[in-house]
Amino acid sequence: MTTVTQSPADHTRTRITPAVVAEHGLSVSEFDQIVGILGREPTIEELGIFSAMWSEHCGYKNSRPLLKTLPVEGPRLVQGPGENAGVIDAGDGWGVAFKVESHNHPSAVEPYQGAATGVGGILRDVFTMGARPVAVLDSLRFGSLDSPRSRFLMDGVVRGIGDYGNCVGVPTVGGETVFDPVYEKNPLVNAMCIGVLRLDRLVRGRADGVGNPVMAVGARTGRDGIHGATFASADLDEGSDRRPQVQVGDPFTEKLLLEATLELIDRDLLVGIQDMGAAGLTSSAAEMAARSGSGIDIDVDRLPVRESGMTAYEMLLSESQERMLLVARPERVDEVTAVLGRWELQAAVIGHVTDDGLFRVRRGAEVVAEIPVEPLVDSCPTYVRDGVEDPAIAELRTNDLSALAHLETDDEATEVLLALLDSPSIASRAWIYEQYDASVQTNTAAGPGSDAAVLRLGDTERGIAAAIDGNGRYVYLAPRTGARIAVCEAARNVACSGARPVAITNCLNFGNPLGAAVYYQLSEAVAGIGEACRALGTPVSGGNVSLYNETPSGPIYPTPVIGMVGVIESIDQRVPSAFRGQDDVILLVGETREEIGGSEYLAVIHDRVAGTPPAIDLDEAARLVEFLVAGAAANLFRSAHDCSDGGMAIALAEAAIGADGGARSIAVELESRCSPAAALFGESQNRVLLSADPARVDAIGDLCVAHGLTWQRIGTVGPVGGNWRCSIGERTIDLPVDDLRRVFERALPRRMEDMAGLNA
């Protein structure tokens, strides 16, 4: 690296006082480190740049040492963490790019725009890799729907996701939504995008080639979202108005940018490209230079802006949406401009690639920032803290819950089943997903409501399967176990569809890591994710960390969310989640134990979040995945459904309600030594509900044995309509399946009826 030879102009207009440093979220020692890197005091622009790049959102200062422990290599992983998105090899020259990202803080303040721009950002992360976005999944957390604030937030978030994805024309094919009062003031909005590409067209966010032009394209830069990355890296305090830090999205421009970008890549006009996302121009320029070991020199006076009088500081840190920074081949600049013009987009050359290793920002003739790229991007101070479990939570795990496991009569068991089906965390999500276009692009073979979404892959026989899962309650009670469960459940959901899970992306939603109890949760959860990923052979392809999910009423449940992507060799072998037809045999794979800790049953029926979450045997989880993939390939299953929240009774209800041709009757008998609550509603892991042609049952049994799994035949599927009759352990529940269906389907609509006249 060359030394700094030109000192930036003297900036007397803003003095860098300790107060200014603190406002930028930097500690005294971090500031001293910056002075050390520069060999002088920073300018205000430089301070802003460091503040954004060294925020948790961009710099991972509290999480990086932990994330380094995750497995990031695998035979099918083409691109791991550190790029705009991860990429796996799906065969025949096809790749699948995918990533999840949070937009929690913006959505807490302005749910519609917060969620919409969350979708926009993750789409750009995927199409900058040269991949066409083919699907979005989302993972949402809200407070209780009894609260008007939570209803307002959900309404806005769902419309924001829908309006953005629908307009761009990327189907929203799956996701999960969970409600708990702990998320009341700090909802979680995690969006995952999947894209497909020819691997020989893979593009990376690099600034190679000295002298190559650096171009800003897409929307003009405004004052919105300044310091969004820093905002996302602090607690949500009450009283202060954070709205100026929320960006506004324009999906129409995004669609144009998507088509133009893919055309530029297809015509091989680019060297590298990156979304101007969090920390805008600053992070895209610095990260592209860092990946290439080059430098970048830009003149902000050449940046297209949409308001007058913007300072260099504002232009560097604006998070205006739908913008890209690209490095073009110099002789092709005119062609680049012409392609963009055809899509009615702005393009401006704002600088060039250098070999001096510096991120230099000019404003006309004046140099306002000059920072060595490598320490800016890679030397973000990291902290390893001492995590200590909150003794109150440890105490919760030891609570004796046996008195709550009794269901004295069949009537009581029936009431509990109906109450759980009415629980927003379990009920039908149709109110949400009907607002999303799930079938545009005509790839969706299995959409919302399935255990995993299944999409066809280009013009091949193959399919892509994807699921997104997390369980904050489990992680709260036992972080390592809960995180392992999240990975295994995502894998099981993908495998239930018949696909082999290949890799994950993760979104780590936690509270303020400066607290020892939150840091403990974070470190334990990351360890649990790593263990499960190793056991399943599904490496981490990238992800996002969202800390400081905390309000004055406390932190959220630690909520790692796992996005799992798998590949199915022949899409014709995909397996649906719900029952199919009359006389199919119902089978249960896996064992039910006396496990009600952390369950939906305890939370909904007894208002308790306590106990030890279910145990998870990682070796067994891996064998179960292998079994499901092998069984699907051999065409043994008519349906496969993961048994999770709400336990066996809920899994049986969901598979019956969603059956082909309408809700179907079933007759199930299953002996159990467990308490009635554990037998019906316990959430023991590694269980899957299958249905099959009677002639295939023996083959399924043999396959189970070969994989060291226990199985039993527990009932049969009946005709459409009729009674749902399940005798499980000591209790029998017997009522018309349409009664179950009505409760299941009405739960969300009836709670959302008051939303601003926005219901039919």
Next chain:
Amino acid sequence: MMRVGIVRFPGSNCDADCARAVREGLGQEALFLWHKTHSLEGADVVLLPGGFSYGDHLRAGAIARFSPIMQEVVDFARAGGPVIGICNGFQILCEAHLLPGALIRNRGIRFRHRDVHLRVERTDTVFTRACCGGQVLRMPIAHGEGQFVADVETLAELEADGRVVFRYVDESGCAAASANPNGSQNDIAGICNGAGNVVGLMPHPERAVSDLLGCKDGLPLFRSLLAAVPEAVAS
């Protein structure tokens, strides 16, 4: 070989789906027509696909109708050429006055994506010749502004002339309030012009052309185009 020209406006997002349905579902040729050109490039059929042309700014379809190519589309339609508008394409046809009425915000305000059932009311249009009268078809809708409205006289005229091509019905083919997803007057899902060569509909037949997508009920509509331009198919 029949050539189906699919117009791409900025913001069209069902263009590729329509092309795939024409090529794979029908085995015919699909070509994209850029909105800024003035040539239909010898297309036998013009299809305006779904999406959000110009981001639905102002009103759905309101800006696209002024795209240069729309002059050629209007001339082609007036000369009797088959013109199909699906979803946003239907909205554009109404804005361009090739079809009467308007498509306004869904009665329930929200965007809706779900499967609906349609009853084919007329089988002598370019898009329904391969259907049987009263045939019930299942396919998805995906729109926020699909509520068909027209003034009293226009509506009466449409009904009197038998220009309602598709109606939302229940699975058994009967009218039902719950089967109408957006509040359209008279359960109207699609209409045609007087000559039956311009057809617009809100549902997406191009998304219902294979078992993989869960349904093939859209195929008869595309097959109808073959009957509309027999000389092109034969050549």
